[in-house]
Amino acid sequence: MIYVFLANGFEEVEALAPVDMLRRAKQEVTTVGVTGKIVTGSHHIPVTADITAEELQIGGDMDMIVLPGGMPGTLNEEASPVVQAVIDYCVANDRWIGAICAAPSILGHKGVLNGKTATCYTGFEKELTGAEIGSDGVIRDGKIITARGAGVAVDFGLELVGAVCGRETQQQIRGSILCD
Amino acid sequence: MIYVFLANGFEEVEALAPVDMLRRAKQEVTTVGVTGKIVTGSHHIPVTADITAEELQIGGDMDMIVLPGGMPGTLNEEASPVVQAVIDYCVANDRWIGAICAAPSILGHKGVLNGKTATCYTGFEKELTGAEIGSDGVIRDGKIITARGAGVAVDFGLELVGAVCGRETQQQIRGSILCD
Numbered sequence: 001m002i003y004v005f006l007a008n009g010f011e012e013v014e015a016l017a018p019v020d021m022l023r024r025a026k027q028e029v030t031t032v033g034v035t036g037k038i039v040t041g042s043h044h045i046p047v048t049a050d051i052t053a054e055e056l057q058i059g060g061d062m063d064m065i066v067l068p069g070g071m072p073g074t075l076n077e078e079a080s081p082v083v084q085a086v087i088d089y090c091v092a093n094d095r096w097i098g099a100i101c102a103a104p105s106i107l108g109h110k111g112v113l114n115g116k117t118a119t120c121y122t123g124f125e126k127e128l129t130g131a132e133i134g135s136d137g138v139i140r141d142g143k144i145i146t147a148r149g150a151g152v153a154v155d156f157g158l159e160l161v162g163a164v165c166g167r168e169t170q171q172q173i174r175g176s177i178l179c180d
Numbered sequence: 181m182i183y184v185f186l187a188n189g190f191e192e193v194e195a196l197a198p199v200d201m202l203r204r205a206k207q208e209v210t211t212v213g214v215t216g217k218i219v220t221g222s223h224h225i226p227v228t229a230d231i232t233a234e235e236l237q238i239g240g241d242m243d244m245i246v247l248p249g250g251m252p253g254t255l256n257e258e259a260s261p262v263v264q265a266v267i268d269y270c271v272a273n274d275r276w277i278g279a280i281c282a283a284p285s286i287l288g289h290k291g292v293l294n295g296k297t298a299t300c301y302t303g304f305e306k307e308l309t310g311a312e313i314g315s316d317g318v319i320r321d322g323k324i325i326t327a328r329g330a331g332v333a334v335d336f337g338l339e340l341v342g343a344v345c346g347r348e349t350q351q352q353i354r355g356s357i358l359c360d
Binding site for chain 1: 317
């Protein structure tokens with residue numbers, strides 16, 4: 001199961017393009033409302049999460065977590081003990097972690113990016129403690145995938161597809177949405 | 181005011197990237213729930229619309245309408261008397277119309293694309309009655325902007341921004357989301 005965390009002030013495209021791409025690839029995705037069941041994005045779009053953070057069971061079915069950016073969504077995610085605990089779980093159990101825009105800062109603050117190459121929204125580089133800042137819009141290093149911002153949200157979603165399903169499926173989904 | 185129509189089965193990224201981009205550009209955007217107040221996209225994401233179709237006043241504040249694709253969202257949009265009426269209003273009053281993926285077919289069926297260059301999702305070309313099919317992912321011809329699919333949803337949103345705010349604002353928003 002892939003869990004995508006939605007907190008009030010989340011960047012809508014950064015959160016929903018990954019859900020969209022992963023569900024196109026037939027992956028099981030659960031959106032988790034960190035600040036309640038209905039979560040309102042930074043551009044005032046209210047989305048109903050599949051479950052709330054209180055309902056989340058942290059454990060063996062957790063293949064990947066996705067942390068969207070946006071403000072104050074990123075701060076609300078970081079303040080959540082559930083989000084902190086799932087990051088700890090994923091690191092300890094070698095599960096995929098995706099983070100885009102401001103959200104890689106959450107990983108930086110936890111020391112998870114030490115020795116990794118990563119990217120983030122311009123101005124957040126200093127928050128990526130221990131990371132080397134890469135130049136690509138989306139970067140995969142080990143089990144951590146980071147991306148720069150909303151402009152590459154679809155590419156970020158496609159990279160998450162590639163991580164869990166392989167490059168062939170990634171290319172199929174890319175073809176199906178007529179990227180080029 | 182810009183009205184974005186959401187019907188059950190709408191393609192989430194195609195609908196919400198335009199809302200996101202237009203609101204970044206400080207445009208007033210209202211989402212209209214064609215099939216109720218909470219509308220569920222083709223990838224099972226429930227979004228709360230700002231108003232329902234029954235609450236929509238068709239009239240002078242209507243600067244632009246946006247029709248997302250997705251299935252069966254496109255069919256649900258086309259079946260709506262409100263959507264049909266707003267298209268008629270926009271054509272009669274020279275207002276902007278944006279449509280992406282399968283949704284340009286709604287315009288084709290109404291004869292609105294006669295003599296226009298337009299694009300759509302692969303396989304829907306024959307539904308664009310009277311149009312010349314262009315090769316670009318996003319095409320503006322007069323007051324009609326069409327786009328190919330979810331892979332260009334952000335570009336479609338940026339083109340809508342350019343239409344109502346001008347190229348300079350379009351480039352500013354493009355820069356702010358770190359497209360390149």
